[in-house]
Amino acid sequence: MAVSDDESAAEAASRQVIDAEQRRDRQIGLIAGLIGEERLLAQQLLDEIDRTLALARAQRSILLSIEGAAQAFGRVAP
Template sequence: MNETAFNVATQYVTEAEQRRAQQISLIAKLTGEAQAHARQVLTEIERTLAIARTHHAHFLSFADEP
């Protein structure tokens, strides 16, 4: 397994999780249209996080190969 690629994938997951948490915190402070827009942004962050987690899982599966 390429450790550098694995480390980058791990970093992407960590950063996306942090962005998600920050966005959820922001949403709690907003109302109305601003909150609706922030929720749309959260949806995109969650999509990005799902992709990052998938890439990370692929690297983990490579580690299990002989």
């Protein structure tokens, strides 16, 4: 995950979640037009996207918690 100077780790994680959600939506649209083995393979890819999205959401949640705790104690999170 690339974090720019103007973007916190939590903001970068949020951006990754948004990107993964968009990939998921595109994949669902593609699956609708497929049949047979192609559909099965596309569904397997969607399953992998869903797992990746779950991890990205968990990472975002952790980073937001860290930033919130750092702010509560008057520190800036890395």
